[in-house]
Amino acid sequence: MRYNFDEVVDRRGTNCIKYDFAKERGMPEGLLPLWVADMDFKTPLQVIDSLVKSARHGIFGYSDSKDDYFQAVANWFAKRHNYDVKAGWLKKTPGVVFALTMAIRAYTEPGEAVLIQSPVYYPFTGCSEDNDRKVIGTQLILKDGRYEIDFDDFEKKIKENNIRLFLLCNPHNPVGRVWTKEELLTMGQLCKKYGCVVFSDEIHCDFIFPGHRHQVFGALSSDLADISVIATAPSKTFNLAGLQIANLFIPNPSLKSALNLEIKRTGFSQMNTMGLVSCQSAYEHGWDWLDQLLSYLEGNLNLARDFFRDRLSPFTLIEPEGTYLLWFDGRGLGLKQGELNKLMIEKANLWLDDGAIFGPGGEGFQRINMACPRSTLLAALERLALALK
Numbered sequence: 001m002r003y004n005f006d007e008v009v010d011r012r013g014t015n016c017i018k019y020d021f022a023k024e025r026g027m028p029e030g031l032l033p034l035w036v037a038d039m040d041f042k043t044p045l046q047v048i049d050s051l052v053k054s055a056r057h058g059i060f061g062y063s064d065s066k067d068d069y070f071q072a073v074a075n076w077f078a079k080r081h082n083y084d085v086k087a088g089w090l091k092k093t094p095g096v097v098f099a100l101t102m103a104i105r106a107y108t109e110p111g112e113a114v115l116i117q118s119p120v121y122y123p124f125t126g127c128s129e130d131n132d133r134k135v136i137g138t139q140l141i142l143k144d145g146r147y148e149i150d151f152d153d154f155e156k157k158i159k160e161n162n163i164r165l166f167l168l169c170n171p172h173n174p175v176g177r178v179w180t181k182e183e184l185l186t187m188g189q190l191c192k193k194y195g196c197v198v199f200s201d202e203i204h205c206d207f208i209f210p211g212h213r214h215q216v217f218g219a220l221s222s223d224l225a226d227i228s229v230i231a232t233a234p235s236k237t238f239n240l241a242g243l244q245i246a247n248l249f250i251p252n253p254s255l256k257s258a259l260n261l262e263i264k265r266t267g268f269s270q271m272n273t274m275g276l277v278s279c280q281s282a283y284e285h286g287w288d289w290l291d292q293l294l295s296y297l298e299g300n301l302n303l304a305r306d307f308f309r310d311r312l313s314p315f316t317l318i319e320p321e322g323t324y325l326l327w328f329d330g331r332g333l334g335l336k337q338g339e340l341n342k343l344m345i346e347k348a349n350l351w352l353d354d355g356a357i358f359g360p361g362g363e364g365f366q367r368i369n370m371a372c373p374r375s376t377l378l379a380a381l382e383r384l385a386l387a388l389k
């Protein structure tokens with residue numbers, strides 16, 4: 001079956017935060033939104049059918065998952081990511097950000113420090129600070145158009161701040177790096193040396209461009225599996241964010257029980273039934289759909305790359321290795337802090353994510369979500385070109 005990702009689905013009036021909450025979020029009405037990381041594509045038909053079947057049953061009592069659910073998840077990670085998981089490692093949570101918060105509470109105490117690599121997905125900072133943890137950032141270095149890790153600074157920050165938890169974004173949102181095995185090993189060994197747990201957020205792992213390969217942090221070695229929590233979800237991959245489902249893998253029983261205790265303290269127990277249904281169905285039936293989506297996104301990336309080169313100078317696109325998020329450098333325009341964002345809103349009529357929200361190193365950059373029909377992306381790029389004029 002061929003899927004039509006060119007189809008423009010009108011999302012207005014569905015209460016989605018991307019299109020329907022501009023006013024509530026302090027934005028003018030009528031902007032073209034390419035900010036939050038969900039897609040403008042429908043989830044695979046088989047997933048919709050599974051949800052409809054479940055809805056038609058008509059009883060929405062407490063649910064949990066059985067072995068067929070685990071098999072669907074495990075098969076996905078074994079075949080697509082060469083990562084073999086055991087049933088005892090699985091912990092389901094209502095989202096990755098919830099899990100991240102639980103990890104912060106389980107593995108650190110108030111006042112202690114957490115390490116992040118900025119610029120990074122902003123809840124890494126927000127959730128830490130909301131829980132009275134100190135955020136220590138080691139900034140990624142942009143060198144010849146590609147972000148790199150300053151390993152000396154990474155080690156120094158861990159050592160000096162007695163870091164016990166590192167929040168890794170693998171692949172990295174917003175800079176689009178797909179960390180290599182060597183980079184992950186170096187980070188992992190440093191964390192192990194200083195007794196630091198690694199929470200590896202791998203929610204974007206299914207979006208990898210040709211020439212790159214996702215390495216699951218927990219599959220590096222048994223030593224590193226032992227200090228890690230691997231957070232995955234079908235939500236980015238199959239556009240299911242509103243169904244709030246994530247699957248964590250925690251091989252170390254003491255790390256798992258500490259996290260379980262923290263989750264229990266919130267009062268949370270059963271997952272949302274529809275989240276479970278959609279996740280299993282997506283991992284069972286979504287293979288072909290995802291392959292087609294990946295080649296469509298590659299087409300979007302080709303379009304954006306050419307457009308930036310030919311029409312958007314002095315903006316520079318940072319070539320993404322993974323994720324469906326484009327990160328571009330607007331510093332060449334020489335605007336003062338905040339003015340680039342104003343240009344996006346007031347002149348380009350675009351609602352993007354301002355790079356500054358991702359922390360140090362993000363100022364002067366913007367993030368564009370390109371998981372939309374090509375016509376939408378082209379319209380956004382044309383708006384950018386007009387604003388530059």
Ligand SMILES: Cc1ncc(COP(=O)(O)O)c(C=O)c1O
Nearest residue numbers: 037095096097098121173201203
């Ligand atoms: C790196 C990263 N982690 C987590 C999330 C959100 O995960 P969830 O909706 O499962 O909390 C996002 C969404 O953009 C993300 O980019």
